[in-house]
Amino acid sequence: MKKFAFLLLTAAALMAGSAQAVTVRGTGTESLVGHDLTDPENDAHGNDYTNYNAVFRSSIEPYYDGEGAFNVFDNFVGGGNDKWCCDANGWVEADFGDKRYQLTSFTASSANDAPERDSDKWQILGSNDGLHYTVIFSYDRDGVSPWAMRYQVNEYTARVDYALPAAYSIFRYQTFSTIGDGLHQLGELEFFGKELAEETNDVPEPGSLALLGLGLLAGAGMARRKRA
Incomplete structure (x- = not known):
């Protein structure tokens, strides 16, 4: 309990002057939330790319082995093939x-x-076509890591750390710079959300429109009868 409180206070100090109030869940794989959108059943296997509910893409190292980008979705926090290590700039995304x-x-x-x-400038972005992206969350603190410890799991929540966004089918992590040595690393990403219908599906079906029209006509007829 004291360790968790220390991590939370340390993270708050690092984020001083920012509206963000990140929650530190702890360190290591056991501190992950689990059952995220990419693997709701929590039974996916990274190296053979099975049981995932999303398709992964990246700008660099689009694989699992050799510290590839897709390791950020493998349900493990660690070194080696449990992390992504690459050049300072790049992105990885999950397409649902x-x-x-x-x-x-x-x-x-x-x-x-x-x-x-560690990245000191990164964003989470959303898209519905893979061409146009909207910024959902931004971290931009030159020379300051968002993590106080190795293997630390930070949790960011809508309406607290960022505004509740529109619904998207693609979520991307994009890094723009790191604190110092020209390489970038990230342990894990988990995305959680509420499924919403596409805008076109929110429009009533023709049958529903016809029923609605009949209802309006019936209502109008009753109003005329009352006035008569």
Whole structure:
């Protein structure tokens, strides 16, 4: 309990002057929330790419082995093949196809190497076409890591750390710079959200419109009879 309180206070100090009030869940795999949108059943296997509910893409290292980008979705926080390590700039994303979600929360975890490899400028973005992206969350503190410890799991929540966004089918993590040594690392990402229908599905079906029209006509007829 004291360890958790220390982490929370340390994170708050790092975020001083910011509206964000990140929740530190602890360190290591056991501190992940689990059952996120990419793997609701929590039974996916990274190296053979099975049982995931999303398609993954990245700008660099689009694989699991060799500290590839897709390790951020493998349900483990650690070093080696449990993390992503790459050049300072890059992105990785999860595509949920025809399903759209409001991102209600997400976690981002540090990895094992030196803090100089942590991103000090990164964003979470949403898209519905893979071409146009909207910023959902931004972290921008030159030279300051969002993590106080290695393997630390930070949780960010809508309406607290960022505004509740529109619904998107793609969520992307984008890093723009790191604290120091020219390499970037990230331990894990978890996305959580509420599924919403596509805008076109929110329009009533023709049959519903016809019934609505009949209801309005019936209501109008009753009003005329009352006036008569």
